[in-house]
Amino acid sequence: GENVEQHPSTLSVQEGDSAVIKCTYSDSASNYFPWYKQELGKRPQLIIDIRSNVGEKKDQRIAVTLNKTAKHFSLHITETQPEDSAVYFCAAGRKGNKLTFGTGTQLKVEL
Amino acid sequence: ETGVTQTPRHLVMGMTNKKSLKCEQHLGHNAMYWYKQSAKKPLELMFVYSLEERVENNSVPSRFSPECPNSSHLFLHLHTLQPEDSALYLCASSQVRGGGTEAFFGQGTRLTVV
Numbered sequence: 001g002e003n004v005e006q007h008p009s010t011l012s013v014q015e016g017d018s019a020v021i022k023c024t025y026s027d028s029a030s031n032y033f034p035w036y037k038q039e040l041g042k043r044p045q046l047i048i049d050i051r052s053n054v055g056e057k058k059d060q061r062i063a064v065t066l067n068k069t070a071k072h073f074s075l076h077i078t079e080t081q082p083e084d085s086a087v088y089f090c091a092a093g094r095k096g097n098k099l100t101f102g103t104g105t106q107l108k109v110e111l
Numbered sequence: 112e113t114g115v116t117q118t119p120r121h122l123v124m125g126m127t128n129k130k131s132l133k134c135e136q137h138l139g140h141n142a143m144y145w146y147k148q149s150a151k152k153p154l155e156l157m158f159v160y161s162l163e164e165r166v167e168n169n170s171v172p173s174r175f176s177p178e179c180p181n182s183s184h185l186f187l188h189l190h191t192l193q194p195e196d197s198a199l200y201l202c203a204s205s206q207v208r209g210g211g212t213e214a215f216f217g218q219g220t221r222l223t224v225v
Binding site: 032034042043044045046049087089093098099100101103104 | 213
């Protein structure tokens with residue numbers, strides 16, 4: 001089955017700096033790679049996703065890159081703000097829509 | 112409330128009790144999922160129902176029993192649980208197509224087994 005690894009498990013940045021979270025996956029059949037943000041006490045919510053026919057996608061301050069050959073994808077957050085503090089999960093999905101999640105990254109944006 | 116709704120939000124039960132968690136989705140999706148979230152395994156897939164048929168059971172102990180009576184409702188029946196089963200149980204739904212699609216999560220049920 002699919003195995004998704006996520007690093008780092010915790011990340012502290014200064015407000016205004018960039019943050020990068022990286023994930024690798026094992027199943028070459030995976031074709032959908034979403035990123036979820038979970039604020040304390042709330043449900044995970046999709047913030048951006050990318051499909052295997054695209055190498056990069058950007059939405060304002062967040063961007064995701066995908067390298068299918070190397071089977072890794074990354075989340076980039078620029079100009080971080082305190083409200084970006086949360087747990088971020090990457091996931092890999094394929095036909096049938098089973099999503100396998102990474103272990104999460106606790107991001108803390110310090111003033 | 113729209114989206115994915117879970118009840119109850121909090122549940123405390125003894126090891127000999129029987130209880131059920133309920134999930135309802137108002138998005139017209141055709142697949143529903145149960146996830147377990149704990150400190151040890153942040154988002155662990157338990158069960159997948161697609162078109163009301165269970166298509167996946169990730170080696171979950173038999174003390175957890177899912178039920179999907181229709182595409183909008185999903186239950187998780189609990190009996191003789193252990194303290195290590197204490198966790199946040201999240202329900203999710205999605206629309207299954209040829210490729211992967213976004214999963215929408217409920218608020219979760221915080222379960223404590225005493």
